[in-house]
Amino acid sequence: MTSSDPIVEALGAAGYRLTGPRRAVAGLIAEYDGHFTAAELEIAARERRLGVSRATLFRALELLTELHVVERLDLPSGEHAYVPCVREHHHHLVCSRCGRVADVEDGALADAVAEIARRSGYRIESHRLELFGLCRHCQAKAGPSA
Amino acid sequence: MTSSDPIVEALGAAGYRLTGPRRAVAGLIAEYDGHFTAAELEIAARERRLGVSRATLFRALELLTELHVVERLDLPSGEHAYVPCVREHHHHLVCSRCGRVADVEDGALADAVAEIARRSGYRIESHRLELFGLCRHCQAKAGPSA
DNA sequence: GTGCCTGTCGAGAATGAGTCTCAATACGTT
DNA sequence: AACGTATTGAGACTCATTCTCGACAGGCAC
Numbered sequence: 496m497t498s499s500d501p502i503v504e505a506l507g508a509a510g511y512r513l514t515g516p517r518r519a520v521a522g523l524i525a526e527y528d529g530h531f532t533a534a535e536l537e538i539a540a541r542e543r544r545l546g547v548s549r550a551t552l553f554r555a556l557e558l559l560t561e562l563h564v565v566e567r568l569d570l571p572s573g574e575h576a577y578v579p580c581v582r583e584h585h586h587h588l589v590c591s592r593c594g595r596v597a598d599v600e601d602g603a604l605a606d607a608v609a610e611i612a613r614r615s616g617y618r619i620e621s622h623r624l625e626l627f628g629l630c631r632h633c634q635a636k637a638g639p640s641a
Numbered sequence: 642m643t644s645s646d647p648i649v650e651a652l653g654a655a656g657y658r659l660t661g662p663r664r665a666v667a668g669l670i671a672e673y674d675g676h677f678t679a680a681e682l683e684i685a686a687r688e689r690r691l692g693v694s695r696a697t698l699f700r701a702l703e704l705l706t707e708l709h710v711v712e713r714l715d716l717p718s719g720e721h722a723y724v725p726c727v728r729e730h731h732h733h734l735v736c737s738r739c740g741r742v743a744d745v746e747d748g749a750l751a752d753a754v755a756e757i758a759r760r761s762g763y764r765i766e767s768h769r770l771e772l773f774g775l776c777r778h779c780q781a782k783a784g785p786s787a
Numbered sequence: 788g789t790g791c792c793t794g795t796c797g798a799g800a801a802t803g804a805g806t807c808t809c810a811a812t813a814c815g816t817t
Numbered sequence: 818a819a820c821g822t823a824t825t826g827a828g829a830c831t832c833a834t835t836c837t838c839g840a841c842a843g844g845c846a847c
Contacts, residue, residue, distance in 0.1 A: 512794060512843050533833075548797045553834060569715040571767065575833085588763055599757050607749040611772065615743050617734055619774035621717065626757065628765035658814050658823060679804075694826045699805060721804085 500525060502579070505564045519545040520555040529594035530568055530576035568596075571627060586623070590630035592637070599626065646671060648725070651710045665691040666701040675740035676714055676722035714742075717773055732769070736776035738783070745772065 502521035507513055523539050524531070533556060540547045547555075556577060559565045565577045568587060578587055578596045586604070588597040604624060612619045629637060648667035653659055669685050670677070679702060686693045693701075702723060705711045709728045714735070716722055724733055724742045732750070734743040750770060758765045775783060 514795065514843070516796070546797090548799095549833095550798080550835075551796060554795085567719070571769075573713075573721075575719075588757065588761055588765070590763065591766060597761050597763065599761065603753040603756055604750070607753050608772065610749055611734065611745050612774070615734055615745065616777040617736065617743065617772070617774040618780050619734070619772055620737060621774070622770060622772040623717075624768060624770045626754065626763070626765050626768045628758070628763040628767070631762040634764050660814065660824065662825070692826090694828095695804095696806075696827080697825055700824085 502559065502564050505562050506558070509562055511558065516545075516547045516551045517555055517558075519547050520552060520559075524559070524565060524577075524579050527579060529596045530570075530578045530589060532574060532576050568625065586626065588626040588628065590633055591627045592629055592633040595630050595632070597630070599624075648705065648710050651708050652704070655708055657704065662691075662693045662697045663701055663704075665693050666698060666705075670705070670711060670723075670725050673725060675742045676716070676724045676735060678720060678722050714771065732772065734772040734774065736779055737773045738775055738779040741776050741778070743776070745770075 500518070500521050502524060503513055503518055506517060506521070511517070519540065520536065523536055523545075533553060536556075537549055537552055540552065556565065560567055560577070563582045564579065566580050566587070568576045568578055568589070570576055570589070571591070578589075580587070580596075580598060584601055586599045586601070588599050590596070604622075608619060608622055611617075646664070646667050648670060649659055649664055652663060652667070657663070665686065666682065669682055669691075679699060682702075683695055683698055686698065702711065706713055706723070710725065711723045712726050712733070714722045714724055714733060716735070717737075724735075726733070726742075727744055730747055732745045732747070734745050736742070750768075754765060754768055757763075
């Protein structure tokens, strides 16, 4: 089987071994549109009897985070979640109802950040913008005023 | 003793009792320019024999967060930290070397967020921008190229 | 294809942040 | 000063995450 899965490909390209557990985790992640937590993945893995231990699951997530294939997200609730994502610098727009995640380009934000750097005198090395709201779908369900 | 401490004042204004442990925590927090973690506070409290239990410390932080006197921050390392801050909506610019925190007004960012909302179709409810970099001081120490 | 080296894995113990319980205590009002 | 209630302390508890270490398996060399 050729690795049609981009996550598996990223692992291979970075020189990591393409092991069964890693493929399994990659497969699970590929199914998510929105964010997922480590606990959710663990349950999903257990249900399908993928035989991935918790330690391995966390190791895989750590690895994938390092490769920028998934990104770690801090929800307003304080929970940690992960989102599968593209590798370029970008931000996340998270639906607070259904969890769906949209990627947002840096766009106008880069200018705002440059402006902040100028005014503050800081040399800005990185920034992270997290946006929370309702996606179109959930707005429709919730009604226009809710 | 009149409560000269703005943190203590905020507690009082919100109708909370001004207890010893809360004053102690407020006093500790007032000493920080930059961010601090719950663990750091705990150690500081123990060193000074303030007699503030862990539970109380966390309760105080929760309370102060609710009052927007401190804000919870997620460092790139994944650690949770707190920063003392003003009450209006704003963002944080954290020096990744010394931990000093500067408040940043929303400014141009609000426009960028509105633009994102328009393009994505999401109804954005909240956003959080975290900026990391070197403050002037640390830039000078680190030299122009480091 | 076979073997070997080393990266990776599993199981479960360990860690550590944060929460909870409940009896004891201390605000601050009267 | 007394009282009612908010708050506290101590430590057990939870739950996510990490670590340890012997066993295993991917993939390069031959």
